[in-house]
Amino acid sequence: MQSTNPAQDYAFQTVRHVEAGIGASARLGELAARYAPGARSALLVTDAGVRKAGLFEPALRALREGGLKVQVFDGVQADPPDHVALFACTQAREVGAGLVIGFGGGSSMDVAKIVACLAHPDNRLELPQLYGVESVRIQRLPLLQVPTTAGTGSEVTRVAIVTTGATTKSGIVNAGLLADAVLLDAALTRGLPPAVTAATGIDAMVHAIEAYTSARRKNPLSDMLAREALRLLGGSLLRAVEQGEDLRAREDMLRGAMLAGMAFDNAPVAAVHALAYPLGGIHHLPHGLSNALVLPHVLRFNEPAAAELYAQLAGVLLPQAAPGAAGARQMIDHMAGLCASSGLPTRLRDCGVEPADLALLAREAMGQQRLLQNNPRPLDEADALAIYEAAF
Numbered sequence: 001m002q003s004t005n006p007a008q009d010y011a012f013q014t015v016r017h018v019e020a021g022i023g024a025s026a027r028l029g030e031l032a033a034r035y036a037p038g039a040r041s042a043l044l045v046t047d048a049g050v051r052k053a054g055l056f057e058p059a060l061r062a063l064r065e066g067g068l069k070v071q072v073f074d075g076v077q078a079d080p081p082d083h084v085a086l087f088a089c090t091q092a093r094e095v096g097a098g099l100v101i102g103f104g105g106g107s108s109m110d111v112a113k114i115v116a117c118l119a120h121p122d123n124r125l126e127l128p129q130l131y132g133v134e135s136v137r138i139q140r141l142p143l144l145q146v147p148t149t150a151g152t153g154s155e156v157t158r159v160a161i162v163t164t165g166a167t168t169k170s171g172i173v174n175a176g177l178l179a180d181a182v183l184l185d186a187a188l189t190r191g192l193p194p195a196v197t198a199a200t201g202i203d204a205m206v207h208a209i210e211a212y213t214s215a216r217r218k219n220p221l222s223d224m225l226a227r228e229a230l231r232l233l234g235g236s237l238l239r240a241v242e243q244g245e246d247l248r249a250r251e252d253m254l255r256g257a258m259l260a261g262m263a264f265d266n267a268p269v270a271a272v273h274a275l276a277y278p279l280g281g282i283h284h285l286p287h288g289l290s291n292a293l294v295l296p297h298v299l300r301f302n303e304p305a306a307a308e309l310y311a312q313l314a315g316v317l318l319p320q321a322a323p324g325a326a327g328a329r330q331m332i333d334h335m336a337g338l339c340a341s342s343g344l345p346t347r348l349r350d351c352g353v354e355p356a357d358l359a360l361l362a363r364e365a366m367g368q369q370r371l372l373q374n375n376p377r378p379l380d381e382a383d384a385l386a387i388y389e390a391a392f
């Protein structure tokens with residue numbers, strides 16, 4: 001099966017060090033010593049939920065045993081506002097942090113990336129200068145990432161998303177944000193509540209699907225990663241939701257989410273994310289849920305342009321997938337079924353969205369041209385409105 005042109009030129013980049021294991025967060029001290037040998041203090045960036053779950057205690061002990069003074073910033077909020085990231089930077093500067101650790105979901109890891117840049121002693125940049133794609137050359141503090149959700153893949157991406165103003169999100173895409181090292185410890189995700197497991201897991205699956213069908217920069221390595229990610233995530237999502245203590249399922253999800261992150265960091269995501277962002281910005285729905293709500297409808301919209309690739313993914317997700325158009329339809333139905341069986345709401349009307357909101361959502365989605373340009377089928381404001389109406 002040939003999913004890309006074999007003669008195609010491509011570039012692929014990812015983090016240089018991944019370490020995984022049950023209980024591996026207790027080895028964070030060794031990674032700190034390796035990547036920030038001269039550092040005396042560190043800022044661990046997290047949120048109140050992760051603190052309450054007691055997840056970073058072993059990591060903290062390991063870091064302190066190595067002689068580091070560790071300050072914990074637990075003020076991250078979901079869809080982090082820019083002022084929260086700036087406040088975390090101030091704390092990092094105050095303690096003279098020589099190392100930044102992102103410990104949590106995508107929100108905490110994204111803030112950690114920004115702190116590592118802005119709190120570098122030689123940094124002369126302000127946050128808005130970072131927005132955009134490779135807008136500046138970034139110098140940053142050593143950065144370690146420890147995900148506690150199996151979702152965003154932020155641990156291996158060069159992307160950080162912050163909420164700017166009341167409803168808009170701004171993205172930083174810069175290779176300087178790639179972490180020095182990533183630590184995967186599935187034990188940290190064991191207590192993730194079913195609804196968060198479902199939403200973040202669907203987010204990761206969307207990363208794999210959109211990377212595999214991306215109109216730009218899709219390549220043999222991102223394809224390989226997206227397929228393996230989808231195999232792991234599709235095979236274990238419901239088990240992770242229903243039996244949260246199942247560490248095998250949790251490991252599959254965590255590895256799958258990371259592989260999907262590596263894929264979409266090189267073959268970027270598209271219309272599902274473009275239409276999901278306004279739901280987060282305006283209605284404050286969790287990122288993964290926003291994706292799940294529009295996913296089946298965007299897949300149906302894309303079907304005429306992406307049928308062959310969807311059929312290939314059906315072969316990854318289903319034991320007996322049909323080839324061609326029938327396989328594409330199976331894949332779309334399977335994803336719609338998975339969203340529903342994971343227990344997530346499936347309609348916008350059940351998530352506080354009113355009919356009168358749809359036009360604004362469609363207008364806002366058009367602001368996400370960075371993502372829409374990757375969609376396998378061109379999508380305009382009228383198409384976006386029709387998709388939101390179908391999802392309503």
Ligand SMILES: NC(=O)c1ccc[n+]([C@@H]2O[C@H](COP(=O)([O-])OP(=O)(O)OC[C@H]3O[C@@H](n4cnc5c(N)ncnc54)[C@H](O)[C@@H]3O)[C@@H](O)[C@H]2O)c1
Binds near residue numbers: 191196203288
């Ligand atoms: N940088 C990227 O590449 C990228 C990609 C996709 C999304 N994002 C961003 O990531 C954010 C979403 O991240 P997310 O979906 O991981 O959610 P999140 O980080 O906002 O966390 C969601 C909730 O789960 C809780 N939580 C996290 N881990 C837990 C655990 N192990 N046990 C119990 N509770 C736990 C947190 O306390 C929080 O309340 C959004 O801001 C989105 O824009 C970034």
Ligand SMILES: [Fe+2]
Binds near residue numbers: 152203207287291
């Ligand atoms: Fe996402």
